[in-house]
Amino acid sequence: xxxxxxxxxxxxxxxxxxxxxxxxxxxxxxxxxxxxxxxxxxxxxxxxxxxxxxxxxxxxxxxxxxxxxxxxxxxxxxxxxxxxxxxxxxxxxxxxxxxxxxxxxxxxxxxxxxxxxxxxxxxxxxxxxxxxxxxxxxxxxxxxxxxxxxxxxxxxxxxxxxxxxxxxxxxxxxxxxxxxxxxxxxxxxxxxxxxxxxxxxxxxxxxxxxxxxxxxxxxxxxxxxxxxxxxxxxxxxxxxxxxxxxxxxxxxxxxxxxxxxxxxxxxxxxxxxxxxxxxxxxxxxxxxxxxxxxxxxxxxxxxxxxxxxxxxxxxxxxxxxxxxxxxxxxxxxxxxxxxxxxxxxxxxxxxxxxxxxxxxxxxxxxxxxxxxxxxxxxxxxxxxxxxxxxxxxxxxxxxxxxxxxxxxxxxxxxxxxxxxxxxxxxxxx
Amino acid sequence: xxxxxxxxxxxxxxxxxxxxxxxxxxxxxxxxxxxxxxxxxxxxxxxxxxxxxxxxxxxxxxxxxxxxxxxxxxxxxxxxxxxxxxxxxxxxxxxxxxxxxxxxxxxxxxxxxxxxxxxxxxxxxxxxxxxxxxxxxxxxxxxxxxxxxxxxxxxxxxxxxxxxxxxxxxxxxxxxxxxxxxxxxxxxxxxxxxxxxxxxxxxxxxxxxxxxxxxxxxxxxxxxxxxxxxxxxxxxxxxxxxxxxxxxxxxxxxxxxxxxxxxxxxxxxxxxxxxxxxxxxxxxxxxxxxxxxxxxxxxxxxxxxxxxxxxxxxxxxxxxxxxxxxxxxxxxxxxxxxxxxxxxxxxxxxxxxxxxxxxxxxxxxxxxxxxxxxxxxxxxxxxxxxxxxxxxxxxxxxxxxxxxxxxxxxxxxxxxxxxxxxxxxxxxx
Numbered sequence: 001x002x003x004x005x006x007x008x009x010x011x012x013x014x015x016x017x018x019x020x021x022x023x024x025x026x027x028x029x030x031x032x033x034x035x036x037x038x039x040x041x042x043x044x045x046x047x048x049x050x051x052x053x054x055x056x057x058x059x060x061x062x063x064x065x066x067x068x069x070x071x072x073x074x075x076x077x078x079x080x081x082x083x084x085x086x087x088x089x090x091x092x093x094x095x096x097x098x099x100x101x102x103x104x105x106x107x108x109x110x111x112x113x114x115x116x117x118x119x120x121x122x123x124x125x126x127x128x129x130x131x132x133x134x135x136x137x138x139x140x141x142x143x144x145x146x147x148x149x150x151x152x153x154x155x156x157x158x159x160x161x162x163x164x165x166x167x168x169x170x171x172x173x174x175x176x177x178x179x180x181x182x183x184x185x186x187x188x189x190x191x192x193x194x195x196x197x198x199x200x201x202x203x204x205x206x207x208x209x210x211x212x213x214x215x216x217x218x219x220x221x222x223x224x225x226x227x228x229x230x231x232x233x234x235x236x237x238x239x240x241x242x243x244x245x246x247x248x249x250x251x252x253x254x255x256x257x258x259x260x261x262x263x264x265x266x267x268x269x270x271x272x273x274x275x276x277x278x279x280x281x282x283x284x285x286x287x288x289x290x291x292x293x294x295x296x297x298x299x300x301x302x303x304x305x306x307x308x309x310x311x312x313x314x315x316x317x318x319x320x321x322x323x324x325x326x327x328x329x330x331x332x333x334x335x336x337x338x339x340x341x342x343x344x345x346x347x348x349x350x351x352x353x354x355x356x357x358x359x360x361x362x363x364x365x366x367x368x369x370x371x372x373x374x375x376x377x378x379x380x381x382x383x384x385x386x387x388x389x390x391x392x393x394x395x396x397x398x399x400x401x402x403x404x405x406x407x408x409x410x411x412x413x414x415x416x417x418x419x420x421x422x423x424x425x426x427x428x429x
Numbered sequence: 430x431x432x433x434x435x436x437x438x439x440x441x442x443x444x445x446x447x448x449x450x451x452x453x454x455x456x457x458x459x460x461x462x463x464x465x466x467x468x469x470x471x472x473x474x475x476x477x478x479x480x481x482x483x484x485x486x487x488x489x490x491x492x493x494x495x496x497x498x499x500x501x502x503x504x505x506x507x508x509x510x511x512x513x514x515x516x517x518x519x520x521x522x523x524x525x526x527x528x529x530x531x532x533x534x535x536x537x538x539x540x541x542x543x544x545x546x547x548x549x550x551x552x553x554x555x556x557x558x559x560x561x562x563x564x565x566x567x568x569x570x571x572x573x574x575x576x577x578x579x580x581x582x583x584x585x586x587x588x589x590x591x592x593x594x595x596x597x598x599x600x601x602x603x604x605x606x607x608x609x610x611x612x613x614x615x616x617x618x619x620x621x622x623x624x625x626x627x628x629x630x631x632x633x634x635x636x637x638x639x640x641x642x643x644x645x646x647x648x649x650x651x652x653x654x655x656x657x658x659x660x661x662x663x664x665x666x667x668x669x670x671x672x673x674x675x676x677x678x679x680x681x682x683x684x685x686x687x688x689x690x691x692x693x694x695x696x697x698x699x700x701x702x703x704x705x706x707x708x709x710x711x712x713x714x715x716x717x718x719x720x721x722x723x724x725x726x727x728x729x730x731x732x733x734x735x736x737x738x739x740x741x742x743x744x745x746x747x748x749x750x751x752x753x754x755x756x757x758x759x760x761x762x763x764x765x766x767x768x769x770x771x772x773x774x775x776x777x778x779x780x781x782x783x784x785x786x787x788x789x790x791x792x793x794x795x796x797x798x799x800x801x802x803x804x805x806x807x808x809x810x811x812x813x814x815x816x817x818x819x820x821x822x823x824x825x826x827x828x829x830x831x832x833x834x835x836x837x838x839x840x841x842x843x844x845x846x847x848x849x850x851x852x853x854x855x856x857x858x
Contacts, residue, residue, distance in 0.1 A: 043746065092738065095738075121742075123742075124742075127796065128559065128796045128797050128798065129558060129559065129741060129742070129743060130557065130558065130741070130742065130743025130744075130746065130798070131742045131743065131746070132742040132743075132745055132746045132749075133746075134746060139750070140715075140718070140750070248680060248681050248824075249680065251677060251678065252677050286569075289569070289794065289796075293796075309521065309524075312558060312559070312741060313550075313552075313553075313558065313559065313560045313561040314558060314559025314560065314561075314795075314796065314798070315559075315796075316561055317472065317559065317560070317561045317562075317563060317795060317796075318795070318796045320561075321568070321569070321795070321796075364801065365718065365801075366743075366746060366747070366750070367556065367557045367718075367722075367743065367744075367746075367747045367750075368557050368798055368799075368800075368801055368802070369557065369559070369743070369797055369798030370797075371797075372793065372794075372797055373797070395677075
């Protein structure tokens with residue numbers, strides 16, 4: 001029984017918890033049994049405290065129903081401050097860091113009745129160095145990054161949901177590699193207080209779940225939008241298939257997934273049509289990279305000044321790249337991003353969502369980093385809501401999927417349509 | 430004038446040096462002028478000592494001609510012990526390490542009249558973490574690894590040659606990304622004394638140069654084979670085109686390079702034919718990875734025991750992966766590698782060389798690691814001599830090429846044919 005409870009979706013678990021058919025302690029014990037069984041292989045967690053979590057669960061069981069996440073254990077990327085756990089931001093510089101308060105997003109989840117199971121592994125300051133975490137489907141492969149532990153923990157049925165952040169592709173890519181739903185909402189719609197900043201124009205809080213419905217549930221709390229708990233949609237939607245100028249980087253499994261999605265969704269009577277981009281938009285990936293690099297080199301100024309020897313050479317080089325950009329050029333880059341967004345935002349008059357790659361293909365080998373964030377960068381820069389949908393399998397048996405992109409601010413509609421599409425695309429319906 | 434001397438090939442420079450038409454001090458000053466101009470962008474060097482190098486150059490100018498490398502400055506990957514320079518093996522654990530003697534390969538070059546210009550950046554213990562070094566063609570991109578600084582320094586005309594090592598693809602891949610010739614000879618043909626060991630069944634010393642002739646010159650000293658200084662070959666050779674089971678990972682620029690090479694070499698009357706592999710050889714890449722991981726987890730035992738906190742999470746995870754393999758399985762892996770080699774060695778009765786990808790395509794962005802060693806692993810495992818030939822350009826203007834693989838022990842024939850092919854493939858002939 002214990003090994004089944006940890007596989008419940010968040011929505012199913014919450015329904016049972018609220019009817020007191022399931023206790024928070026039962027659910028937590030099932031999750032910890034899974035963690036104890038698998039953590040030595042997966043390394044999803046940066047910090048765990050089973051006893052403290054059990055006390056919180058006990059208190060929830062003894063008290064009244066507190067909110068829509070009542071009794072759900074969750075993982076928190078180690079980029080978010082937590083009072084009860086060390087918070088390293090993925091860096092040795094902060095190995096003994098104990099913040100005085102929880103990040104706002106953690107607090108919102110706790111206030112809605114969820115309890116922190118532990119901190120999940122983040123790459124170094126949410127950048128690109130390979131983490132200790134492995135892909136739970138096959139530990140020879142990377143889980144992706146930077147929200148590596150959050151994606152792996154949810155994929156491996158250790159917790160029903162986990163928090164992450166995305167500055168380039170740090171939610172969508174690990175979701176793709178681990179085969180879970182990853183939701184990055186519209187920029188600015190979830191408070192970032194208490195999160196280690198990497199690039200303030202881009203950093204966005206989001207979540208990992210195993211279904212789109214669960215993403216709606218968690219986001220309803222984080223975004224203060226109860227309507228996200230209902231994702232009814234009759235369809236059919238108008239779907240723009242967008243291959244991007246980086247299509248040459250896709251592996252055959254991604255091309256197959258795109259072909260399969262096009263066919264399946266068209267058969268479900270969606271209007272499915274190829275979209276293209278004005279030619280001046282070809283440098284979008286580089287533009288996002290420049291914005292991110294410049295802002296990161298400023299955000300991590302103190303760490304560079306005082307602890308450069310504890311920063312990885314790869315990150316140091318990235319930050320030095322940021323030094324070559326001046327404020328005037330950065331402002332011009334931000335303006336250019338806004339201008340280019342103006343050129344493409346008309347997409348959402350013609351289409352309800354865009355469907356586009358989340359990653360080149362299956363996860364690469366773990367020892368070569370966290371994979372390429374190429375396919376996430378542009379959407380993060382534009383601040384658009386994105387949700388990754390896992391539905392296919394690659395040549396090594398690892399998960400493959402695509403992401404759906406919605407109109408800025410219309411996260412509800414995006415999730416509704418994403419759920420509709422996911423129901424059609426998943427083998428089990 | 431100073432800016433021209435540093436662009437001389439090793440063979441041209443040595444010819445002038447031996448005739449005393451060029452002094453070692455002149456050449457070294459030109460190289461250091463280039464280094465001073467570019468090092469802030471490229472970060473090829475882990476340690477430099479201009480004054481010490483100038484003293485050596487002066488002594489060479491004042492004394493007799495010492496050997497075939499007389500007066501050539503060279504870069505030494507920071508995985509080789511050097512008495513006059515700190516030797517970090519790319520790790521903070523060894524940041525204050527000063528070996529008592531030079532590695533054997535360094536000594537051989539010095540005894541042939543070359544002088545160490547400095548130590549070049551190695552990734553952490555020659556593994557996969559992104560280094561500080563950038564691709565000299567465009568500093569937004571990686572130079573590849575693990576011999577990152579050696580490849581970048583030679584490509585950027587900072588030195589005429591540099592030493593490197595290859596355990597997976599650490600010579601061929603950075604050579605490909607930086608657009609230089611990278612030569613990994615037959616396993617065991619250059620002494621490894623004084624090199625930090627990663628995987629003793631695989632670790633191989635080699636060199637970076639800008640021409641195949643220069644690779645022959647340097648290798649003639651390292652391998653004690655004077656015949657490598659003459660690469661005469663009338664041709665035409667029989668060339669096997671081998672796409673590998675990993676062809677799906679190639680980007681269009683690599684496929685274009687393969688098509689171009691096939692056409693050009695056939696037009697030069699080479700016998701060019703596609704080769705395939707027995708189906709049981711499909712897991713070769715994984716086999717190399719298992720052998721490497723197991724041996725690395727043992728080679729770095731002391732560092733893990735005493736300094737785990739200073740090892741990057743990515744490398745720690747790789748080493749933990751090695752712990753899951755036991756000695757019996759490792760011995761079976763080595764036996765399997767020998768058996769499979771027996772299945773393919775007949776290739777070299779039908780073909781003089783194989784032509785195969787060196788890397789998926791152009792260099793990836795610098796912040797995402799050093800690229801995929803996929804296309805180097807098998808040849809290193811089989812111990813075959815490999816030489817990367819740069820001759821094409823990718824969509825971002827970065828170098829692209831292919832590697833030629835030769836019969837085990839017949840490095841001379843491989844270099845002769847590689848030079849013949851390179852003369853046909855390079856735009857300038």
